[in-house]
Amino acid sequence: MMSFLSPQYSSTRYSQCLKVALGGLVLGTALTSSAVVLAQEGGYPEEPVEFIVPWSPGGGSDTLMRIVSNHAEPYLGQPMPVINMPGVSGTTGLKELTQREPDGYTVGQIHEGLLVAHHTQLTQLNWDDFKPVAAMVASAQYWTVNADSPWQSFDEFVSYAKDHPGEVRVGVTLGGIPHVHAAMIEDAENLSFRYVGFEGTGERIRSLVGGHIDAAIGDIASSGEFVKNDDLRFLAVGSDERQDETPDVPTFKELGYDSLSLNIVRGLVAPRETPDDRVEVLADAMQELSRDEDFTQAVQNAGAQVHYEDPEAFSDYLKTTNETVERLSGKLAK
Known part of the structure; x- marks a missing residue:
């Protein structure tokens, strides 16, 4: 087979191929952002x-x-x-x-x-x-409890909540997204929570760390460091797959709750x-x-x-x- 750089390969042909190669490189670079082209x-x-x-x-x-x-x-x-x-x-x-x-x-x-x-x-x-x-x-949002609570798993939490309707204090932003997420969990297991309202995530999570409420919706940004310090515990996460930051925390879907996203x-x-x-x-x-x-x-x-x-x-x-x-x-x- 003839080598690309063999003496028999004409300089004209080499120049043509080089132009094609360089043209392809330029084209590939230009297409890295189709939005810019459009x-x-x-x-x-x-x-x-x-x-x-x-x-x-x-x-x-x-x-x-x-x-x-x-x-x-x-x-x-x-x-x-x-x-x-x-x-x-x-x-x-x-x-x-x-x-x-x-x-x-x-x-x-x-x-x-x-x-x-x-x-x-x-x-x-x-x-x-x-x-x-x-x-x-x-x-991704996590069902979060105080690390001193008796619940080591989401199933244990659900069992307790079923036996104690209206007693579990759940911190939410009333009428906000965390309230919706907690209501979705209530709806999935026919539970009844006692809601405690907070203005923002930080206030809600600090109250959970202090033991003033029993559970709350948290995330990595608001609760991750408290979990690392053994102040809080994540029981389940609402993403489709387990999160890299919390590989041991199961998803709600793994636990059988297909609709809990x-x-x-x-x-x-x-x-x-x-x-x-x-x-x-x-x-x-x-x-x-x-x-x-x-x-x-x-x-x-x-x-x-x-x-x-x-x-x-x-x-x-x-x-x-x-x-x-x-x-x-x-x-x-x-």
Whole structure:
């Protein structure tokens, strides 16, 4: 067989092959971000895309969405500056989003809290008042108890709760996502909890550490260090698979609860009339970002996991979750 560098191989042919190889390399590099290619072809985006985060600086949503913002530009082709608009349980900023031009130059962040706010009459807005762009991150939620409690497993906890209806003190944000998750557990086993309301996750977890409540919804960011220090114990996690940080903690699905998916999924939405082609550019950029190793590490360092879903999949998730929240809305008034 003739060697590529043999004397018989003409310099002309070598030059041609070299051009092809280099051209392929350039093409491969250009295609690393399909969103940028689409943006250049369509002229969108030609200016920064504002990102409304409807929560205060420093919270979980703000922290994680700033990670998205800080890593998005290479894939979108434009900056995505965060604009904090807190108020009324995350609904003030989303109301502002509905009033922005549907031109693809403003997006906002939502999670399941909007669905809860809607079904507790806090706002008329719901997920379908927007056009879903992409889910980006998920924070797995854990059923958490004090390490001094007698419950070494979730089954032991359930057995006790069944024998003592209305006695187990569960800390939640009343009318919030943790309340929904606790109500889902109540519903799955026909239990009855005594709810204790707290303003935020930190206050709730500190109360659990102090023994003032019996159980609560926690996550790695809020509770992981307390578990490491043997102050708290995780009994089960609401993700589809066991988490790398807690390999010994079973999932609810492993325990036979197929419907117990306890996650906080944060994603992007746009005004409802935003053109589909611009939503596609945004979604493609987010998909490329979700594969970025630095982005993935930053999200994990913040106690969450990358969880990309395209517009259709994210819409399906929001629709299904909305149905669950609506079904359990009666329990949220407890």
